[in-house]
Amino acid sequence: AQRVTQPEKLLSVFKGAPVELKCNYSYSGSPELFWYVQYSRQRLQLLLRHISRESIKGFTADLNKGETSFHLKKPFAQEEDSAMYYCALSPPRSGGYQKVTFGTGTKLQVIP
Amino acid sequence: EAGVTQFPSHSVIEKGQTVTLRCDPISGHDNLYWYRRVMGKEIKFLLHFVKESKQDESGMPNNRFLAERTGGTYSTLKVQPAELEDSGVYFCASSPLGGPNTEAFFGQGTRLTVV
Numbered sequence: 001a002q003r004v005t006q007p008e009k010l011l012s013v014f015k016g017a018p019v020e021l022k023c024n025y026s027y028s029g030s031p032e033l034f035w036y037v038q039y040s041r042q043r044l045q046l047l048l049r050h051i052s053r054e055s056i057k058g059f060t061a062d063l064n065k066g067e068t069s070f071h072l073k074k075p076f077a078q079e080e081d082s083a084m085y086y087c088a089l090s091p092p093r094s095g096g097y098q099k100v101t102f103g104t105g106t107k108l109q110v111i112p
Numbered sequence: 113e114a115g116v117t118q119f120p121s122h123s124v125i126e127k128g129q130t131v132t133l134r135c136d137p138i139s140g141h142d143n144l145y146w147y148r149r150v151m152g153k154e155i156k157f158l159l160h161f162v163k164e165s166k167q168d169e170s171g172m173p174n175n176r177f178l179a180e181r182t183g184g185t186y187s188t189l190k191v192q193p194a195e196l197e198d199s200g201v202y203f204c205a206s207s208p209l210g211g212p213n214t215e216a217f218f219g220q221g222t223r224l225t226v227v
């Protein structure tokens with residue numbers, strides 16, 4: 001069965017400190033992996049996906065197939081990074097977006 | 113361009129009543145998804161429409177839930193009769209049919225409270 005685990009419900013860091021939001025997954029095969037973010041009073045939105053290998057708002061995520069992890073990192077946290085972050089996976093692409101399995105989410109709180 | 117719109121934003125109903133949630137996807141998006149987050153738990157997939165057809169409804173919890181997408185445009189999710197455990201936030205998402213870089217866009221969610 002596919003599963004996404006985010007062990008931390010809440011992560012508090014000081015502004016300027018490094019951030020690492022942990023995510024481990026369970027999937028038979030090679031899934032697509034994503035990070036979604038939900039800022040206060042805003043809708044859920046895609047932050048980044050592993051196939052794009054991009055950095056968005058200073059965040060990066062490296063897929064480690066050996067450890068089945070996809071941790072989200074940022075070297076220097078900003079106050080505007082405070083939000084709920086969801087790690088997610090979907091089956092490998094076969095023509096368009098597939099249904100997504102989400103983790104329980106980690107609330108990131110950046111302290112001024 | 114308007115995003116995915118969901119109505120209502122909040123609904124409080126009594127156990128046993130019926131509630132209908134609506135989702136208007138982004139114009140031209142053939143894929144439409146419903147998800148639900150029950151308090152303290154993960155966001156869970158409910159079902160997937162491609163145009164007006166149900167592609168995958170494996171996440172629907174039971175037969176008290178009925179989803180429709182008339183004409184392949186907006187979708188409704190009806191809960192009848194509602195139970196306490198149905199409380200949560202219901203999200204809708206839409207995406208175009210297409211290649212590997214398609215992205216799903218989410219609505220703001222409907223918060224359902226069953227009392």
